[in-house]
Amino acid sequence: MQPENRETPRDLAALDVVRRYGDVIALDGASIQVAAGQTLALVGESGSGKTTLLRCFNRMVEPDAGRVEVGGVDVRCQPAIALRRRLGYVPQDGGLLPHWRVLRNVALVPTLRGMPEPDVAAAKALDLVGMSVSSFGGRFPYELSGGQRQRVALARALAARPGVILLDEPFGALDAITRSELHEAFENARREFPVTMLLVTHDLAEAARLADEIAVMRAGRVEQRGSMTELHTSPSTEYVASLIERALATSAQLKRV
């Protein structure tokens, strides 16, 4: 599983990033770092800035101030289109092209990058997320379940073998069982294909299961960063403590049932 490109970016960094939308401050000096091969989950309430921060890395959002680096290079020095083709991306609703069949959807980025045999790369990626090309490759997105669509979106992000994948609440719209199946597929894919990941989610349990570390965001800043255990044992603020408490209370209730 060696990268085809020596320059495949592997790590992410954001430093004091500020982004305003009119009077609304979406990011107010947010900073994170994700080392190569690591998975970092960004958690927080709606409006805490986690999606905005994620989108700074593929230049879908341009910061007003601060510095954003991909592979140690300021993103402003990297052409946006070339940068995006080197970063995997999974949006919440999959964002599959409805008029393209599954295989063509998955082959999109390899095709854009002019890689040889994009269909072969697409087939491998589908395999990685547990979908066989023979059963699903020829289907249109509307012929798939919500979970299958998200698997295809994940395969599309993996197909060009990027060093980094950005996931924006990829399992947010799914029911609990499907979500759990997707978590398994996600972990399998990661084992087969190690990659740096930035995962936006509002579900702490999901973050705890999939990520190495969690960054809690609030009001456009990172409140605290650490493993689930660290956040639990030594929360740096009241907010983090209450967030963890509530998540634990919910799962404790579930265990009692």
Place this chain on the structure above:
Amino acid sequence: MTAGMTLRMRCLAVLAMFLPLATTQPQQLQRPDINGSASNRGRPVVVASKPFGESYLLCEMFAQLLEAHGIAVTRRPGLGATEVAFAALSRDAIDVYPEYTGTGLLVILHDSLTDSIARDPRAVYQHVARVSTARYGVRWLPPLGFQNTYAIAVQRATADRYHIRTLSDLAREGSHLLAGFTPDFIGRADGLPGLARVYGLHLGEVRPLAPAVKYQALAASAVDVVDGYSTDGLLARYDLVTLVDDRHFFPPYEAAALVSRRLTLQDPDAIATLTLLSDRLNETTMRELNRRVEVDGEDVHRVAADALAQLGLVHGRIANTESSTRTNNVGFLRYLWQRRTQIGALTLRHLFLVATALTAAVLIAIPLGLGLERARAVAEPAVRLLGAIQTVPSIAMLAFMIPLLGIGTAPALVALWLYALYPIARNTFTGVRDADPAAVEAAEALGTTPSQRLLMVRLPLAAPVIMAGVRTAAVITVGAATLAAFIGAGGLGEPIVAGLALADTRMILSGALPAAALALAVDGALALVERALTPAFRAPTRR
């Protein structure tokens, strides 16, 4: 031919190609044995008319008279209105049409004369003829011998109740009365605006009415006052009172052949032939001939042939009066069946106009709509501008085309093309702008260029919306193309315009029904294209 005529000649060449299709009546046999020597002309003499019964009739008389003298003729009856017909004549796109001196004075030359001259028909004719030639190079042949002035008419009962006999009386009682005037009369300087100025006439209400229905509307008391022509065949039929123009507002309207510069310079034989009709007609004769056409519904060609024969201008072709009464009791379906060849040809011609204009509109409007999606700042104003074109009345649009393109196919196609642009450009722009935002956004985040997104994502997703715009444009174009008849482009509008002018419902329907069927057929065909163009996907339902 002068060098400057190339564009016009090209238009005419195109026109000539479709001539067999556009001619509603059987071709008259030419008689090459008479005056065959004069046939080294550039083209047949184009004989035209305005869209009302008497104009059709005189046009047909001109045409038959020329043919009887071995001169080849192209008929272009029913041209829009004075502006259209005169613009065509002054550009040599047509060669002759019947016009009236009063109209020439007020509508064409926009002149006013001192009262003493204005009341003298001879003086008006001489003035109009001199100025027209000086200004436009066209020539008024000596008058045909009758006047057809405006006649403001009321029902006898109305005249008696309000004691109305003159236009001054009408001005006095006007506020109680409801008028039904032709749009032409409402608009032109020698019509309602002039009456309002000279007589202080202010009517209770003025409704625009088509010439074909105005007398029926008056007889049915749906309106109290109408405008007519003094030679109308219908004035006598309904026992109407024609009001006296006591302040001599209306100038003399002497009928005459108005001929083009081209004909004057190149075809003295044709001029001489047309002059044979000068001073040969009178009001009584015309009222009788008009009655046969408008009231009895006789065929214009037959009435014209009879009139020429009675005048001794055409020999050996006196129509059999027995068979000349129109087959009024023939069923409508049989009427259509008898005209199947002409209707088929007109339908093909119509389809040609629609298909050409629509194809050109698609080729321009879709790239335009796509371009506007990339230039959002100017998109909305640009689309609105195209929408504004849509609001230009069709007749006005066609009239604007004449100074640029003459009459016939070219201006009709350009006008139809302009009308078709808006729905296609609007739907293309809106369709690509609003294409599945999640898919477009994902495609962007995965590294597609803006043009890749346009071609690979937005355009295919917008295809059904774009096709809906094309279908709208197609139906609009089929309808608008019926108006192409007003500038001599032929098509199914020809029987509609002629039928309206001659108050012949069956003739109107013989154009209107095929046009409606054509609209349905074109829309149906495009529905099939739409199905073929739309990939077998449904946009996934979200939320």
